[in-house]
Amino acid sequence: MRVAVVRFPGSNCEPEACRAVERAGGSAHYVWYRDATLDGSDAVILPGGFSYGDYLRSGAIARFSPIMEAIRRHAAEGGPVLGICNGFQILCEAGLLPGALVRNAGLKYLSRPVDVRVVRTETPFTSAYHPDELIRIPIGHGDGRYVAPEPVLEELEANGQVVLRYAETPADVPANPNGSLRAIAGVCNPAGNVVGMMPHPERLADPALGSDAGHRVFVSLLETGIAAKR
Amino acid sequence: MTWRVHVRILPRAGLLDPQGQAVEHALAALRFPDASNVHVGKAIALDVAASSAEEAASRVRTMCERLLANPVTEEFEIAVQPGEAT
Numbered sequence: 001m002r003v004a005v006v007r008f009p010g011s012n013c014e015p016e017a018c019r020a021v022e023r024a025g026g027s028a029h030y031v032w033y034r035d036a037t038l039d040g041s042d043a044v045i046l047p048g049g050f051s052y053g054d055y056l057r058s059g060a061i062a063r064f065s066p067i068m069e070a071i072r073r074h075a076a077e078g079g080p081v082l083g084i085c086n087g088f089q090i091l092c093e094a095g096l097l098p099g100a101l102v103r104n105a106g107l108k109y110l111s112r113p114v115d116v117r118v119v120r121t122e123t124p125f126t127s128a129y130h131p132d133e134l135i136r137i138p139i140g141h142g143d144g145r146y147v148a149p150e151p152v153l154e155e156l157e158a159n160g161q162v163v164l165r166y167a168e169t170p171a172d173v174p175a176n177p178n179g180s181l182r183a184i185a186g187v188c189n190p191a192g193n194v195v196g197m198m199p200h201p202e203r204l205a206d207p208a209l210g211s212d213a214g215h216r217v218f219v220s221l222l223e224t225g226i227a228a229k230r
Numbered sequence: 231m232t233w234r235v236h237v238r239i240l241p242r243a244g245l246l247d248p249q250g251q252a253v254e255h256a257l258a259a260l261r262f263p264d265a266s267n268v269h270v271g272k273a274i275a276l277d278v279a280a281s282s283a284e285e286a287a288s289r290v291r292t293m294c295e296r297l298l299a300n301p302v303t304e305e306f307e308i309a310v311q312p313g314e315a316t
Contacts, residue, residue, distance in 0.1 A: 057300055064297075093300070100302040102241075107248050147245060147303060179246065 001026040001225035004041035006071075006087075008033040008051035008062045013202055017045050017084070020205035024218035026225070033065040042225055043080040043124070044071055046087025048140070048200055058101060058143045059089035068094055080124035080221060081194040085141055088186070088196030097187055097196045098156065099148030101141075105179025109142040114177055116185045116199055117167040120160055123188050124224040125195045128216035134167055135213040137199045139177065144198045146180035146187070153182055163188050164197050233278050233286035234311045239299050240271035274298055283310045 003021045005014050007030050018028035031038060033051075038044055051062035062068075068090075075081050075096055083091040091097040104110060113136050118129040129135070148156070156162055164186030166176040176183040178198075186197030201214025241247045247269050254268035280286035287310050290298075299306040 056298070060297065060300070092302075100300055102245070102303050103248060105246060105248050107252060145246075149302070179248075 001042045001222055002040065003028045003221070004031045004038045004044045005029070006031050006033060006044065006046050006067055008046075008049065008065065008086075008090075010050040010053060011047045011086070012049035013084070013200060014047040014049075016200075016202040016205070017047050020202040020215065020218045021045070021221070023205060023215065024222045026218070026222050031067060033062065033067050035067050036070060038067075038070045038074055041074075043082070043221055044074060046071075046081070046083040046090055047202075048085030048087060051086055051090065054086075054143070057089075057093065059086060059091075059093040062086075062090045063094040072096065075189070075194050078191060078193050080224065082125050082217070082221070083194075083196040084200055084202065085139075085144075085198055088198055089143065091194065091196045096194050097189060098152050098161075099146055099184075099187065101143050101198070102145050102147055103143055104141070104145055104177070106177075109140075110144070110177050111138070111140040112177075113137065114139050114185070114199060115167045115175075116164045118163070119165050120163045120188065120192075122160075123163055123192045123195050123220070125197075125217050125220050126163055128220040128223060136211065137201055137214050138203050139199050140203075141178070141198055144178040144180070146178075146184040146198070148181065156184075156187060157182070159190055161188050161190065161192075162186075163195055164199065231279070231281065232313065233280055233283060234313060235276050235278050235286055235290045236309045236311075237274040237276075237290060237294060237298055238271065238307045238309070239274070239294075239304050240269050240306075242303055242305050245303060271304070278310075283312070286310050 249270035
């Protein structure tokens with residue numbers, strides 16, 4: 001499986017994303033934000049970072065990059081798309097995912113591990129987890145508070161579009177660190193092929209780091225790709 | 231004709247506004263207990279070429295819907311004045 005990792009001005013963790021894909025058995029390559037195509041890639045990852053300096057709103061300007069049209073087409077055809085952190089913000093701004101991400105309720109930039117529950121495993125990025133599995137992976141964001149109008153939240157719950165939720169945990173890691181509505185840490189589109197999450201699975205995808213809790217996000221993608229080719 | 235347009239963007243009513251709350255607490259600490267319901271947003275000023283004030287306002291409304299504001303989280307108001315910025 002060939003996975004495109006998009007580089008926007010101000011992206012970060014894109015080498016980690018490539019490495020995580022390769023560790024899971026896929027091949028990864030960068031695409032530039034001004035490219036017009038995904039070059040026949042099977043899946044695309046929008047990495048974290050601070051595209052365009054987060055000017056105006058996080059992701060607000062990146063969503064108009066030329067590559068976004070190609071991503072929109074890829075998503076419409078059912079192709080897997082993962083937005084991590086800033087990538088999640090961009091997908092929301094682009095309307096490919098519902099809701100928006102605003103300033104953390106505590107106003108502080110948060111960089112630490114969090115416990116999240118994998119609520120939905122029927123996505124190309126979570127299928128290798130057990131339903132309701134608890135994983136500890138890092139967050140690093142200032143604008144991570146997920147918000148959406150109440151009817152949209154109801155719809156997300158009814159359709160099973162909540163993918164990750166900040167979990168009640170042992171005392172050392174507070175639940176719902178940023179004040180997200182319904183403790184939402186990740187969502188998907190109605191079809192389930194477009195997924196956005198604030199935590200960074202690519203930052204914890206190698207046992208050399210003491211945990212590879214994020215590894216199966218990429219294993220999920222590779223297994224989905226193999227299943228699709230059968 | 232050129233119009234000077236000011237866009238005022240505020241967090242949508244009912245949405246938690248931690249910046250507004252922090253400023254309100256700071257005002258209270260500075261002994262301004264008469265201040266309440268504080269909200270922090272942003273202001274954008276731009277020149278717009280249009281044949282009428284209505285046309286300028288309509289163009290900027292479209293700009294707000296497409297880029298300047300996020301309808302999920304923000305409300306905006308538009309004020310149009312004749313002439314360029316001094």
